[in-house]
Amino acid sequence: MSPGCFGGHLRVGRRFSALSGLGLIAMLGLSLRDAVTAVTGVTRCRLSAACPAKRVASKRSVCPFPVGRVSDRCFATSLQASGVRSGLEGREVQSRTPLGRRLRELGETLAVEITPDPTQSTGSTSSSSSGSALQRAHSQLAASCRLQPGSPVFVNMVQTSHGHFQDVVATSSALHAEGFAPVPHVPVSRFSSAAEFEGVLAQLREAGARELLLIGGNDLAARGQAGALWYQGGAAGLLEAEAPAMRQIGFERVAIAGHPDGLAGLNWDEEASAKTLLRKARLVLAAGLDVVVATQFCFDPRRLLLWLRKTRAAMKELQEDFPDGPSKRSRVIFRIGMPGPTPLKKLLRIAKLCEVPSRCLQPSAFDLVVGSAGRATLADLERAAGHLGLATSPDCHPDLRLRELFARHASPADEHLGRHELALLLAEYAEAESKLADVRASSTSDPSRASSLGPSVSGPSAFVTSATSDGEAVDRLVSPEDILLSLAAHCEQEGIPSGEITALIFPFGGLPHSLEMAGGLRNGSWPPQRSKL
Numbered sequence: 001m002s003p004g005c006f007g008g009h010l011r012v013g014r015r016f017s018a019l020s021g022l023g024l025i026a027m028l029g030l031s032l033r034d035a036v037t038a039v040t041g042v043t044r045c046r047l048s049a050a051c052p053a054k055r056v057a058s059k060r061s062v063c064p065f066p067v068g069r070v071s072d073r074c075f076a077t078s079l080q081a082s083g084v085r086s087g088l089e090g091r092e093v094q095s096r097t098p099l100g101r102r103l104r105e106l107g108e109t110l111a112v113e114i115t116p117d118p119t120q121s122t123g124s125t126s127s128s129s130s131g132s133a134l135q136r137a138h139s140q141l142a143a144s145c146r147l148q149p150g151s152p153v154f155v156n157m158v159q160t161s162h163g164h165f166q167d168v169v170a171t172s173s174a175l176h177a178e179g180f181a182p183v184p185h186v187p188v189s190r191f192s193s194a195a196e197f198e199g200v201l202a203q204l205r206e207a208g209a210r211e212l213l214l215i216g217g218n219d220l221a222a223r224g225q226a227g228a229l230w231y232q233g234g235a236a237g238l239l240e241a242e243a244p245a246m247r248q249i250g251f252e253r254v255a256i257a258g259h260p261d262g263l264a265g266l267n268w269d270e271e272a273s274a275k276t277l278l279r280k281a282r283l284v285l286a287a288g289l290d291v292v293v294a295t296q297f298c299f300d301p302r303r304l305l306l307w308l309r310k311t312r313a314a315m316k317e318l319q320e321d322f323p324d325g326p327s328k329r330s331r332v333i334f335r336i337g338m339p340g341p342t343p344l345k346k347l348l349r350i351a352k353l354c355e356v357p358s359r360c361l362q363p364s365a366f367d368l369v370v371g372s373a374g375r376a377t378l379a380d381l382e383r384a385a386g387h388l389g390l391a392t393s394p395d396c397h398p399d400l401r402l403r404e405l406f407a408r409h410a411s412p413a414d415e416h417l418g419r420h421e422l423a424l425l426l427a428e429y430a431e432a433e434s435k436l437a438d439v440r441a442s443s444t445s446d447p448s449r450a451s452s453l454g455p456s457v458s459g460p461s462a463f464v465t466s467a468t469s470d471g472e473a474v475d476r477l478v479s480p481e482d483i484l485l486s487l488a489a490h491c492e493q494e495g496i497p498s499g500e501i502t503a504l505i506f507p508f509g510g511l512p513h514s515l516e517m518a519g520g521l522r523n524g525s526w527p528p529q530r531s532k533l
Contacts, residue, residue: 002063010217015142015427017106023407025208031068036126043137057180059295067200087351094383097486097487098490098492099423099424099485099489100524102401102487102489102491102492103488103521103524103526104355104522104523104524105491105498105499106487106488106502106521107518107519107520107521107522107523108148108498108521108522109126109148109151109180109499109502109503110147110151110500110502110503110504110505110518110521111151111152111153111154111183111335111502111503111504112147112151112153112154112340112503112504112505112507112511112514112515112518113153113155113156113460113461113464113504113505113506113507114153114154114155114156114464114507114511115155115156115158115461115464116155116156116157116164116167116168116170116171116172121197124380130439130510131313131322131464133408134524144208145516146515146516146518146519147180147518148522149179149180150179150180150181150182151180152180152183152211152335153175153180153181153182153183154166154174154181154183154184154185154213154294154504155168155171155172155182155183155184155185156168156185156461156464157184157186157190157461158461158462159188159339160189160190160217160218161190162190162191162192162196164190165200168184168185168204169184169204169207170199171184171206172184172204172206172207172209173206173208175208176207176208176209177208181209181210181211182207182208182209183211183212183255184204184209184212184213185198185212185213185215185461186204186212186213186214186215187215187216187217187218187219187220187227188215188216188217188229188234188235188237188238189217189218189219189220189224189234190217191221191231191238191314192230194228194241194242195229195230196230197230197238198242198245201245201246201249201251202249203525204252205249205250205251208463209251209367210250210251210252210253210281211251211252211253211254211255211292212246212251212254212255213255213256213257213292213294214235214239214254214255214256214280214287215235215239215257215459216234216235217398218459218462221265229256232264232346235256235257235280236279236280236283237275238521239280239283239284239287240283243283243284243286243287243289244287244288246287246289247287247288247289251289252289252290253289253290253291253292254284254289254290254291254292255291255292255293255294255335256277256280256281256284256291256292256293256294257277257293257294257296257379258277258293258294258295258296258307258334259273259277259295259296260295260296260298260300260303260304260307260308260437261296261298261300261303261356261357263276264355265403270307270404272292273312274310274311275322276320277293277311278314279317281315281318281332282295282318282321285318285319285321285322285331285332286322290331290332290333291315291331291332292332292333292334292335293311293332293333293334294316294335294337294504295334295336295337295504296336296337296354296356296459297337297338297339297354297460297480297506298337298338298356298359298458298483299351299356299358299359299360299361299364299365299482300357300359300360300365300389301360301365301366301388301423301426301482301483301485301486302365302373302388302389302390302426302429302430303389304336304435304483304486304487305426305427305430305486305490306430306434308334308336308490309430309434309490312332312334312432315330315332316330316332318332319331319332330500333499333500333501333502334500334501334502335502335503335504336483336487336501336502336503336504337504337506338480338483338484338503338505338506339460339461339478339480339505339506339507339508339509340477340479340480340505340506340507340508340509340510340511340513340517341477341478341479341506341509341513341514341517342477342478342509342513342515343476343477343478344362344476344477344478346463346508346509347361347478347508348361348362350435350460350463350508352458353463354459359387360387360388360482361478364478364481364482364483365384365387365388366419366423366481366485367423368387368388369381369388369417370417370418370422370424371418373417374419375399375414375416375417375418376412376416376418377415377416377417378402378403378406381402381406381415381417381425382402385402388426390402390429397432397436398500399432399435399436400429400432400433400436405425405428405429406425407429408425409421409422409424409425412518417502419481419485419527420454420485421427421487423482423485423486423488423489424489424492426486426489426491427486427492427493428493430490431493460506460508461506461509462509463506464506464507465507465508465509465510465511477509479517480503481527484503484521484527485527487501487503501513505517505518
């Protein structure tokens with residue numbers, strides 16, 4: 001890259017070399033955007049004739065990348081074209097890009113789920129709730145510097161007896177003592193009286209919990225048929241009766257379940273599932289509590305982004321009925337469920353039992369496009385379009401045409417898509433698709449999934465474990481790279497504040513693997529670099 005190109009980016013009165021400019025940035029520890037703004041006060045990137053990105057900007061002199069600000073990607077592309085590194089490795093440059101920063105934010109705000117020791121006897125007390133599996137999970141979390149202090153840790157309840165709440169209480173108390181924020185699961189199906197619920201609520205609050213996850217429970221239908229269900233209507237029924245009491249005792253947030261693929265009990269109907277979610281959210285907000293939407297895992301990036309955009313819009317509209325004084329913060333946050341690194345065979349088995357479509361799992365959506373080389377041409381994208389659920393007809397809406405999307409997101413240096421560029425492309429596609437009324441209506445249900453197992457479908461908590469068995473350790477680990485990159489792209493595109501959309505990790509492959517991934521996200525070393533910038 002010539003000094004003229006570098007000067008064209010900075011628009012300063014004198015020219016200086018790319019090496020000296022990069023050295024200054026590295027010494028100050030600034031991001032590329034912050035460094036440019038600090039030196040020049042310029043927030044728009046203009047290209048000189050020498051800049052390699054110029055050729056994709058048509059006849060304009062303005063950088064074709066994110067509008068109204070200096071583009072880290074454009075700057076990194078110029079470095080690539082010139083071969084200049086100045087001591088910065090590809091991963092370090094990548095970590096300074098918008099998606100790199102968003103991935104670090106996801107690492108800093110993520111939550112994990114653990115399970116009390118399933119081998120303990122029902123009805124154990126707090127003092128005896130220290131089985132080997134539970135101790136292992138506690139020690140892994142306590143010794144880990146890979147979770148931020150105060151990070152949420154969900155404590156599931158997989159046993160169907162009411163006495164198992166004592167294990168949940170003991171685990172929540174231990175987590176709180178270690179500086180984490182326990183989020184206990186509270187299945188509505190486990191209560192046979194209001195007094196039982198009030199007793200458990202008081203114990204959980206005393207254990208340090210300020211947030212709980214309210215779910216129906218995997219035995220909800222069976223207990224309802226047996227006449228043993230105290231709160232008719234599941235989670236919504238409990239909220240109608242008890243939400244004010246939750247706030248009065250000191251809880252601040254209630255997490256409710258979101259289902260990007262639809263609810264099994266509603267025959268996977270996405271519209272009916274959305275109405276159920278909004279009804280519960282309204283009850284939580286009306287009681288003066290904040291809402292956390294904790295989702296089932298999903299392997300399809302496009303479907304997840306469409307669901308997220310639609311659900312966030314509905315939640316924003318709902319919040320207008322419950323103003324929070326002068327505060328501008330959102331009272332609804334999302335914790336997007338995803339498996340931690342898990343052996344492929346095990347993950348396929350869990351997906352089948354949970355009836356989560358695995359079409360985008362093997363091969364993954366991103367692997368199918370970019371392949372082993374980590375770079376994709378327009379032809380590669382078009383070949384994989386059907387698998388990704390992207391429109392391929394030349395008569396489709398202009399905003400959905402792949403050729404134009406590819407031209408906007410492909411790297412100017414080699415006219416290929418990497419994983420980051422593909423994530424940004426999918427985020428833009430989902431934005432355009434969600435704005436088209438006819439497309440939105442056609443995506444509200446999936447007739448191919450009409451025959452389901454209904455309420456007997458397993459939830460993800462049944463498969464959470466603190467360790468991977470020796471037999472599964474030899475299998476290839478699958479990480480949620482596609483989903484995390486897509487979430488990062490969505491957050492960047494929408495300008496979503498950090499912490500409003502976060503990750504909830506289900507450690508199906510063992511807690512150590514998930515904590516290692518969390519640490520890599522926080523320090524910018526995850527996902528592993530697959531190709532040179």
